Amino acid sequence: MASKNKSWPQISGDTLEEKFDMIMESLSKLNERLCSTTEDPLGRSDKEKGITERHSQKGTLEKSHSAPPALGLVPFDDQLIMRLNHNLQMLKLRLGKLEQLQINVGEELGTHLVTVHSLLDFFRVSSQNTIKLDLEGMDSKISDLLYQVPLLSVKTEKQNAAAYGVQDDEDEVHQEKSYYDLPGIHTNMADLTKLEVFRQVKHKFKELDIEQKICLLSFAVFPENREVHRTMLMYWWIGEGIIPVQGAEEAVRKVLKEFTDKKLVEPVEERRKLAPSSYKMSPFVHSSVVLLSKEIGIFDIYRQGQKPTMTCSKMGKVCLVEGSSSQPEKTPTKMLSRDHIETVINISEGFPEFTLNWFSEQPSNKKFMIKLSKTWFKALKVFYLGRWERSKKRDIRIQDPRLMQCLKHLKKLRFLSFQGISTISSLNSSVCKLHKLIILDLRDCSDLKRLPEKINSLRNLVYLDMTGCYMLEWIPFSLALLTRLEVLKGFVISDEVYEVVACKLKYLTVLKKLRKLSIEINRDDLGVGQMMADLAGLKALKSLKVTWRRDLRITYRDSTQNVSLPGQLKKLDLQRFPHEELPTWLHPLNLLHLKKLHIGGGRLLKGFGNLCEKATQCAVEVLRLTSLPELKVDWMELKHIYFPNLTFLENYKCPKITLSPCDGNGIWRSDQ
Structure with missing residues (x-):
């Protein structure tokens, strides 16, 4: 921790709002200094630095032991400060009438204000590593405070946002009423059962086989008239074991065609698509399916006159809905039958990090007092914390790295999704313990920079989607050992700087089952002909997408002799x-x-x-x-x-x- 200046005036009298503003203003200044550090920290000219470096190489000059350590000239990553600023702003908006918590937060902010001022005062003599450690400590404590504040109602949050002159990003995410209020059709089950539409839906439901029935009831968790993509349904149903892995794409099309023919779901027609890829359920059918699902005990999230709630159904299904992080069930003692839960799916919760509590044997408010359990969730097959919508409006954040560590105990997990979670920068090596994992969905994890080196331990992986992971610069060479892989999206052909550790395109030829491949080219010395020659060994490849990631100045033209498009493509x-x-x-x-x-x-x-x-x-x-x-x-x-x-x-x-x-x-x- 940076040293404290005893000459500063007392700050205990400042209001919470003033403390927030002062910290964010100081962080802004610190960010400007860190991210614009292009000059030599000791004030030397280019000529002087050149002389010093030449003399140092000759061994004639040595750095004085009393000289202060200089900041590295590597540009500082400002994501940490941006994330810290976001959490401060969110915390500021959510503080309302919680007087006792305000006192605790005030004391904590006073400490952090001292820290930020000290970082500014000792900027020249503090290394980037020291500054990073201090900011990470602050970020951790601010995050803990943020998640201690219960989520307020939408109306209250909007009022607070208007009062502060700030538009909360979350308001845009949940503009659709279906996230908040249960439609009127659901609220009166007695009247619903008297309707002809309910009798028709129930009759058609009885005609389905057992797998199709479970597939239909899956629509009960989504809001009515909301578009659900076919790929998302396929991943989910594979994870549940409802449809087989082999031939899954054809199987899900067959199921959805059956539902369409029976007018249980409606395909979303788009003129620019040859065939629909998304489906939705009309209000009356949706209400009937919700009631059937509740009677059977598969999904149970709706209550008369209430918002959707997070409960564990009779068949071990848990849906995370908006506000789940403030429900009693977020604690291990309230979420019963954890060892029988088979599915956890995020429908509308923006902060699913609280699920960490479910994996603990001895929950505690102290950060390092949680003991992770090896037995809970031993039946879990589907862990879907990410975004199910194709729209990118809903922001989901997970910052506690301990949640990743819990994954290694999920021995039966078949489907893991972090889609759209923007705060994941790397995958913990614990993911490599998921030996039964079939689907790993990392789509739109915009901060993801690194995959675990032992990713080849996921020996049953069939689907790997890294589309939209724009910060990902290279892929571990061990990925080429995933011999069961059939769909690989977002493979990065890295720059030559990663030549030693990165997986090359030609390594993928050992993936004999690979059917679909999308690649991002991030280097200017790979000719189109050479790229296709490297892929010639993929005899099962039927779909190929190639994106040249940036404006590369490609002047290299390789030979096109003996190159042809694969006949099966x-x-x-x-x-x-x-x-x-x-x-x-x-x-x-x-x-x-x-x-x-x-x-x-x-x-x-x-x-x-x-x-x-x-x-x-x-x-x-x-x-x-x-x-x-x-x-x-x-x-x-x-x-x-x-x-x-x-x-x-x-x-x-x-x-x-x-x-x-x-x-x-x-x-x-x-x-x-």
């Missing part, structure tokens, strides 16, 4: 293609098996190759062309020469495609 998506011309093996006349082609964001691409005299044998039926400002082609050439089998075209921000028949949304379909 059916879907190819190229984002930010870096060249003016497509390689010969990507010309339409050579695409004899490919069914879907998407080229987007290629600012330089000008065409599809030389125009043939007659129609090619190109098999592409679905063509998406997006944000290609230099692509010049006529519609007649596109349809009758290059892609004669075309049935669907998306033309978005391609101004040089002339005479396009696309509608106002940029879509043309042969069947309409």
